[in-house]
Amino acid sequence: MTKLIQTVVDGLGVGSTYALLALGISLIFGVMHLVNFAHGELITVGAYTSYFFFLHGGSWWWMPIAIIGAAVLASVAMEFVAFRWVRNASPFTLLLTSFAIERLSHALWQIFVSPKQRAFPKPSWVFNQFEIAGVSFEVMDIVTIGVTIATLAITALVFKRTMFGISVRAAAEDFDAARLMGTRANRVISGAFAFAGFLAGVAACLILMRTPAAEPSMGTDWLLKAVIAAVIGGLGSFTGAIVGGVVLGLLETLTRAYLPEVATGWDKFSTAVVFLVIAVFFVVRPDGIFKVSHAERV
Amino acid sequence: MKKRLIPAAIVSIGLVLAACGGDDETADTAGAETTAGSETTAGGTETTAGEGTDTSVASECSLESPLKIGFAADLGELGAFSDQPGSEAAQVMVDQINAAGGVGGLPVEYTVKDVQGDPAATQRAAQELLDDGVNAIIGPPFANTGAPLLDTVAGKAPVVFMATTDPSLADPSRGAFLTSFSDKSQSAAMAEFALGEGYTKAVTLSSTDDVYFSGNPEYFTTVFTEGGGEVLGDYAYSLADADFSTQVNEIKSLADQPEVLFTAMVMPQTQTLLEQLDAAGLGDIVVMGVDGFDATVVWSAGEIADGVFFAAHTFPQDTNNVEQFLADAAEAGAQIETISFGALSADSVQILAAAATQACSTDPAALTEAINNLEDLEVTTGSVTYKDRNGVPDKDVVILTVEGGAPAFVEAMRPTNVPD
Secondary structure (H helix, E strand, O other), X not given: XXXXXXXXXXXXXXXXXXXXXXXXXXXHHHHHOOOOOOOOHHHHHHHHHHHHHHHOOOOOOOHHHHHHHHHHHHHXXXXXXXXXXXXXXXXXXXXXXXXXXXXXXXXXXHHHOOOOOEEOOOEOOOOOEEEEOOEEEEHHHHHHHHHHHHHHHHHHHHHHHOHHHHHHHHHHHOHHHHHHOOOOXXXXXXXXXXXXXXXXXXXXXXXXHHOOEEOOOOHHHHHHXXXXXXXXXXXXXXXXXXXXXXXXXXXXXXXXXXXXXXXXXXXXXXXXXXXXXXXXXXXXXXXXXXXXXXXXXO | OHHHHHHHHHHHHHHHHHHOOOEOOOOOOOOOOOOHHHHOOOOOOOOOHHHHOOHHHHHHOOOOOOOEEEEEEOOOHHHHHHHHHHHHHHHHHHHHHHHOOOEOOEOOEEEEEEOOOOXXXXXXXXXXXXXXXXXXXXXXXXXXXXXXXXXXXXXXXXEEEOXXXXXXXXXXXXXXXXXXXXXXXXXXXXXXXXXXOOOOEEXXXXXXXXXXXXXHHHHHHHHHHHOOOEEEEEEEOOOOOOOXXXXXXXXXXXXXOOOEEEEOOOOOHHHHHHHHHHHOOOOOOEEEEOHHHHHOOHHHHHHHHOOOEEEEXXXXXXXXXXXXXXXXXXXXXXXXXXXXXXXXXXXXXXXXXXXXXXXXXXXXXXXXXXXXXXXXXXXXXXXXXXXXXXXXXXXXXXXXXXXXXXXXXXEEEOOOOOOO
């Protein structure tokens, strides 16, 4: 039982970060029908921002603000510089543009900083543990889960109670109708990118507190998991992104913890088993957990 | 607008509060990826171009055409960690050899082509190098580009792989050689070192994401158990993992606790693992690794890395020419951040130069045969022997530890029980 509780908490911690990133991807998909493969680069931007500030006496007291700010700015800049000009192009063009940004980002960090990893300090408490009823918990897992819940609550508030949020949701359902109702396309899309940047910034903080290092391609692995989480949940569904992230995190940790009990050495196949489960899931439910209906431009 | 700012401010404040435990005093400061080279003192021997190569033979040989070396360097994505410093170091060594009279009385020519970490780009680069008339090639660090390179080169020039430890790339029948020791050698060395220190119980962490991360623990396990030790378990991880709580909890729950944890993991994962082991009360377990610890500067993790042991390709000492070479490279304006890859690249050039000198030819077949018969060749990192080694040189595995946040020399050894 102790092992199960520990594993579930670990899974929720990992899954929370996936959920934040998947939510950003779903948000952008909702307003632009774009799976933004450059979304992971916002983590990289946050990492190099931390590295830069720590070189000049930075502190984790205020670093989250810098990371989130940098991610928001980078996300808005990404939309303004690249996606705005191909907004009405085919989804394939949008996809290629996002790949181009991802590759360009890697190249720029390699050329102007270094292809090598750059380390910076972490908060001292990150790996501390505490015990409740004989079960050890890692502080960072609890912080991750707590911050994610707070962020998701705020996200819900923004999208249900603010004019911006309502505009984004309207645009996600039917952009043309939303525009006819007076929604400004540039403002909604820029706002969506800014909010996706904010979510990626929060995720970056949680990731960097645990692994305080920057390297050019560090966002790629996270992006892949986030896209999978978003697709599991149903691309474009905000609730689905969260559920998908948590499900993926739990699947990863549970298979790693319990596969060896099935047979020795099976934990080596934990990643494969996770993807096998996902593949089977998509056969049964190809649209993800929460199917999203969009008005299509014809 | 205020309404929109409030949520962001709340979460930011939440994160700030979460982070307010303060910065880790023990953690390394930003930019701490500095290599041991910056902390070493001068005093090496006065090495010039041809010292590693056999200059006496060189004076007897007169080549009709110059030795042309091409570096198929991975300067993008994953391979740049080795090939960026490596390609600059090779240029420095070529310049030194030329300053001392070249090879066979002619200056060595050197060119670099970027393989971009991509198999197709690698094959294009390889063909361009052949079209440029290179006689020998220094290869990229990973098999995904190394194998297509060999396919394209197809024996038209010998290939020495500077940074890879993957033994599958070594094949003298195809003109392919490693400059470094193999994974089998370095893992065997670490296993023999662990046994020599009196440790008998170990666990390993391995990943199936790449043969480097699964092969090394496997070789360690073979040698450690054959030497009388016991490996209590192997725990899987993924290269994308940022949390090793599951593995640490599994190790903590073992009835019999290990003395050693061996892994081929790299930073920053290694730091996370070390921190989580320590936080779980398993800080007494001695963590051992391979050259990935060196390449990714494990000591940048700060105090938590103290007491870690790992295999490395070299370390500046009086017994080798590394320090002098690094000083020369710095004077030449080369940016060599990682000692090992700078020195191994210098070795690669010296091996090719020595082969051309001994064969007194730049013919690919003659160069390949000459490399395959090299014995006790003094290069920058020490001495290497290729004769009867099937393309993987017999050379020292240097074992380093971390002391006070810096790498420190423990011993240099050639393992006796290297797995087949």
